[in-house]
Amino acid sequence: MKIFGNNNSLSKGFEYLDSQKYFYFDSACQTLRPQEVIDAEVEYYKKFNACGHRVKYKWGEIVDKKVQETRDSILKIVGKNSKEYSVGFTLNTTFGINTVLHQIKPNKFNQVVTSEIEHNSVFLPSITYAKKNNLKGLILPRDFHGNLEYSIEQIKNSIVLVNTTSNIDGRNLLNIKELCKDIKKNGSLLLLDASQTFGHNIQLLKDVDFDASFGSGHKMYGPSIGFIIIRKELLKDLDYFFIGGSTVQDVRKSDFDLISDDSELYARIEPGLQNFAGIMGLNEAINWKSNFRKNERNSVQYEEELKLYLNKLLKELDVNLLNPNPSSVVSFYTDKIDSHRLGVFLSERNIMCRTGYHCCHYYLKNLKKFPPLFRISLGLNNTKEQIDFLMDNLKILTK
Numbered sequence: 001m002k003i004f005g006n007n008n009s010l011s012k013g014f015e016y017l018d019s020q021k022y023f024y025f026d027s028a029c030q031t032l033r034p035q036e037v038i039d040a041e042v043e044y045y046k047k048f049n050a051c052g053h054r055v056k057y058k059w060g061e062i063v064d065k066k067v068q069e070t071r072d073s074i075l076k077i078v079g080k081n082s083k084e085y086s087v088g089f090t091l092n093t094t095f096g097i098n099t100v101l102h103q104i105k106p107n108k109f110n111q112v113v114t115s116e117i118e119h120n121s122v123f124l125p126s127i128t129y130a131k132k133n134n135l136k137g138l139i140l141p142r143d144f145h146g147n148l149e150y151s152i153e154q155i156k157n158s159i160v161l162v163n164t165t166s167n168i169d170g171r172n173l174l175n176i177k178e179l180c181k182d183i184k185k186n187g188s189l190l191l192l193d194a195s196q197t198f199g200h201n202i203q204l205l206k207d208v209d210f211d212a213s214f215g216s217g218h219k220m221y222g223p224s225i226g227f228i229i230i231r232k233e234l235l236k237d238l239d240y241f242f243i244g245g246s247t248v249q250d251v252r253k254s255d256f257d258l259i260s261d262d263s264e265l266y267a268r269i270e271p272g273l274q275n276f277a278g279i280m281g282l283n284e285a286i287n288w289k290s291n292f293r294k295n296e297r298n299s300v301q302y303e304e305e306l307k308l309y310l311n312k313l314l315k316e317l318d319v320n321l322l323n324p325n326p327s328s329v330v331s332f333y334t335d336k337i338d339s340h341r342l343g344v345f346l347s348e349r350n351i352m353c354r355t356g357y358h359c360c361h362y363y364l365k366n367l368k369k370f371p372p373l374f375r376i377s378l379g380l381n382n383t384k385e386q387i388d389f390l391m392d393n394l395k396i397l398t399k
Contacts, residue, residue: 025353089226222281311330
């Protein structure tokens, strides 16, 4: 058995890594950062390390320009326009979900609806918001492919908060357009945890009139930063309590005026100083991915090749796959070895995979009663040679 891989074809953007020594398969948690993204962050600190938002000196003007470019880039990749939507930056997806959900006025809604395969970042805010506002909480099933199973009555006058791609096994919300239309007809809101989707299959969000969608740069080859794409109509209607610097345009002795300029509504959900270096790194990550191997095959095609290759090899193992279809995110368990022990043994060979319940305790531990799982999640840093090395080791340890 090889101790190290034999990969001589470094993946674009990650040439600084020793790909013959380190094998990273945990992109569902956070992706590695290409050199271009790292350089973009360093450039901010070295060349124009200043505040943004209505700063009048030159460094500040550069920051404002580059931050706006990032907002525009995010809207562009989901096919949205700045007349209807704003983009706000936040700490991460979880923070963004809490920021919006807990400031929605509850008087228009009867319940909070979510699905069984949600990450705790969706599940927990749904529980706490429903309890706080005396609303019903409803958990709906998802089918084998990821479609939400629902009736019209179940989504009436509801806040519907669901993921678009599962971090457990990569299942996608394939009936998202139908769901969105039904929600709009029945006086409900659609909030989407799209953090995995932004990293793998952004096309899923195109032509979907969601009310808010949440993502994290660290799942799409960018820095650890979150963002919210939110309909301006909803942004104006939130009952704000999480406020502070930059969210207001005037303050008096006992009251204040929130930012009202239509082009700056995002400021209402951006209290305090922002992670400007991270914002610029995120824009570079979007640009980098769109140009990935442009003269060979794009990021979608490259990832498709990897997941088909991984799926073929996994079916040769004696393991229980949660989703037997090709996916960039794969979870399994085996009766031969505990997943945590498997993860430790592979770590000794510098192979990095995730084990446990992946922040989906309700579905995996309590509903399905699975043992701790082993998860492989692919990224654009990976190569077929690295997958070979992973599988060589898995074959030995799962015999």
